[in-house]
Amino acid sequence: xxxxxxxxxxxxxxxxxxxxxxxxxxxxxxxxxxxxxxxxxxxxxxxxxxxxxxxxxxxxxxxxxxxxxxxxxxxxxxxxxxxxxxxxxxxxxxxxxxxxxxxxxxxxxxxxxxxxxxxxxxxxxxxxxxxxxxxxxxxxxxxxxxxxxxxxxxxxxxxxxxxxxxxxxxxxxxxxxxxxxxxxxxxxxxxxxxxxxxxxxxxxxxxxxxx
Amino acid sequence: xxxxxxxxxxxxxxxxxxxxxxxxxxxxxxxxxxxxxxxxxxxxxxxxxxxxxxxxxxxxxxxxxxxxxxxxxxxxxxxxxxxxxxxxxxxxxxxxxxxxxxxxxxxxxxxxxxxxxxxxxxxxxxxxxxxxxxxxxxxxxxxxxxxxxxxxxxxxxxxxxxxxxxxxxxxxxxxxxxxxxxxxxxxxxxxxxxxxxxxxxxxxxxxxxxxxxxxxxxxxxxxxxxxxxxxxxxxxxxxxxxxxxxxxxxxxxxxxxxxxxxxxxxxxxxxxxxxxxxxxxxxxxxxxxxxxxxxxxxxxxxxxxxxxxxxxxxxxxxxxxxxxxxxxxxxxxxxxxxxxxxxxxxxxxxxxxxxxxxxxxxxxxxxxxxxxxxxxxxxxxxxxxxxxxxxxxxxxxxxxxxxxxxxxxxxxxxxxxxxxxxxxxxxxxxxxxxxxxxxxxxxxxxxxxxxxxxxxxxxxxxxxxxxxxxxxxx
Numbered sequence: 001x002x003x004x005x006x007x008x009x010x011x012x013x014x015x016x017x018x019x020x021x022x023x024x025x026x027x028x029x030x031x032x033x034x035x036x037x038x039x040x041x042x043x044x045x046x047x048x049x050x051x052x053x054x055x056x057x058x059x060x061x062x063x064x065x066x067x068x069x070x071x072x073x074x075x076x077x078x079x080x081x082x083x084x085x086x087x088x089x090x091x092x093x094x095x096x097x098x099x100x101x102x103x104x105x106x107x108x109x110x111x112x113x114x115x116x117x118x119x120x121x122x123x124x125x126x127x128x129x130x131x132x133x134x135x136x137x138x139x140x141x142x143x144x145x146x147x148x149x150x151x152x153x154x155x156x157x158x159x160x161x162x163x164x165x166x167x168x169x170x171x172x173x174x175x176x177x178x179x180x181x182x183x184x185x186x187x188x189x190x191x192x193x194x195x196x197x198x199x200x201x202x203x204x205x206x207x208x209x210x211x
Numbered sequence: 212x213x214x215x216x217x218x219x220x221x222x223x224x225x226x227x228x229x230x231x232x233x234x235x236x237x238x239x240x241x242x243x244x245x246x247x248x249x250x251x252x253x254x255x256x257x258x259x260x261x262x263x264x265x266x267x268x269x270x271x272x273x274x275x276x277x278x279x280x281x282x283x284x285x286x287x288x289x290x291x292x293x294x295x296x297x298x299x300x301x302x303x304x305x306x307x308x309x310x311x312x313x314x315x316x317x318x319x320x321x322x323x324x325x326x327x328x329x330x331x332x333x334x335x336x337x338x339x340x341x342x343x344x345x346x347x348x349x350x351x352x353x354x355x356x357x358x359x360x361x362x363x364x365x366x367x368x369x370x371x372x373x374x375x376x377x378x379x380x381x382x383x384x385x386x387x388x389x390x391x392x393x394x395x396x397x398x399x400x401x402x403x404x405x406x407x408x409x410x411x412x413x414x415x416x417x418x419x420x421x422x423x424x425x426x427x428x429x430x431x432x433x434x435x436x437x438x439x440x441x442x443x444x445x446x447x448x449x450x451x452x453x454x455x456x457x458x459x460x461x462x463x464x465x466x467x468x469x470x471x472x473x474x475x476x477x478x479x480x481x482x483x484x485x486x487x488x489x490x491x492x493x494x495x496x497x498x499x500x501x502x503x504x505x506x507x508x509x510x511x512x513x514x515x516x517x518x519x520x521x522x523x524x525x526x527x528x529x530x531x532x533x534x535x536x537x538x539x540x541x542x543x544x545x546x547x548x549x550x551x552x553x554x555x556x557x558x559x560x561x562x563x564x565x566x567x568x569x570x571x572x573x574x575x576x577x578x579x580x581x582x583x584x585x586x587x588x589x590x591x592x593x594x595x596x597x598x599x600x601x602x603x604x605x606x607x608x609x610x611x612x613x614x615x616x617x618x619x620x621x622x623x624x625x626x627x628x629x630x631x632x633x634x635x636x637x638x639x640x641x642x643x644x645x646x647x648x649x650x651x652x653x654x655x656x657x658x659x660x661x662x663x664x665x666x667x668x669x670x671x672x673x674x675x676x677x678x679x680x681x682x683x684x685x
Contacts, residue, residue, distance in 0.1 A: 001658065011666030015666065015673065019673070038284075076539055098283075099557070100284050127622065128623060172680065172684045174291075175290075176684045178289070179234055179276050181339070181343035182344060187231055194231070195225070195672075198225050198228070201217055202388070205384060206661070208214065209380035210662065
């Protein structure tokens, strides 16, 4: 019983510490986009595709590229940032990403890279992937192994934020109260109270049964 | 039994919290499930097509909540300004003051589902005035289903592992705090009721295996199967295993008294299939396909070696001689394990990659402790092989059903239904694994390990909720 009590106290203390550490972390923020809306599907690309898009400007300190690609269970992606023909940055994302965007971490460049070409290579997979963006003239369009797509993909550039979750807590709590019928600032407090009640009930059940 | 209720309360509280954390319609197919209930409320009939047209009020909510720009796009946030809230409220008020005739007879992907869950949701639907208030109350009914799931999971381990009294609570609380259970049961989705009914079925079978099948218990099993068949089509996957179990139990009951065995079997099967027979009869008499929209799906299905290979690889590594259906993907790990650890919203809300790697450590420890206990108890296992076969068949049936459904979209979509939530009808088996893991640590350290397991599940639940909060409101 003593071991169970110690384990419970230690476990809950560790959980609280982990939450504190997480809230001290700064979330990544979008520092630039290429200004295109990701509303138009630009066809499908299959296995071994290599999508390249010229005329991008990669800001300094970019920690990830968010490329508008859609898949159910996406393939492994390898991104390269080229200045002319030279690869100046790269990164990769493992397979099984899902949704309408793929976030590929890269090494933050020390300086901005103007007129960069962003290339994303897809590993061999059967599932089709759909790039999203806006139609453009073929000369400006993204290319799949040299063949022009119907337009350019939306790309966003992420970097580490400067504000921690602690400093964002008030605005986050306020946002939680919106989008509801009977919403308000009470919503996050009620959510917290429900989980606190769950923790107390679970602890009581454990201490009662594990005698 | 008091501990069972405590587990139920914990599950209900967690799911209720999830219902607050998840923005409206940002859970899988919630807009269609809501639409099904709205259609039932307005016409008194289930959907007759799979059109995806929402009622005007729901449509206004979807637009003003930026439903489409949030879904699948994790960089976008939920509405965050009072002006947007006012636009939403004014839009809803405007549409309420006008009378719109409902023309759609469909509920999107929900159209093919049986009506029981939606019929129950009519109660909260009728208790509130606006679409968002209704949705909030309907989500609470789903949260109640999570409580029932945890209750029966606890009772299941009590029946299957009667000598592990101290550890039952580990299984019950573990299930109660599974984040995916909270997430799905914090939304309007028949999965929540499916988990509850499946859990009840596992409990009834376990009770019958331990105490013997009586006609009364046979009727309970039949009734639970009937409720399951009226809840969600996925329940069909559990039925062959459950029927196998009932046949085995009936044969056991027939040894002393043949009539009781036969009567129990007839009662269980008769009650179980009665709603399907009734549904097919009504459809046939009204010149519709006997099983409604499902008939079309059944008539277009076929079994091939390719499909069997695909279903195998959807869960397990490819065997020699099989074509490679998932090149570069370790499905067990990437589809199922990672999906269980954290994939929320419209499958667009994930933890950073390292979390999935770290999660392998506690999962491995729990698996190792469970295997240790199984090896120590192998003599007991041998004596209960029929019961184990029943649960295994139920699991295999469900996995096969999900695999076959995914195969219909292959290869355009490599694994359309490879979602960890579809495995949650097997939660009572997870409860057993957790109890065995706690016991596997031995009598001295077992309670401490049990506490750690529950704290781990609680932390997982909490961090999953914080993840969703950061994604939508941060």
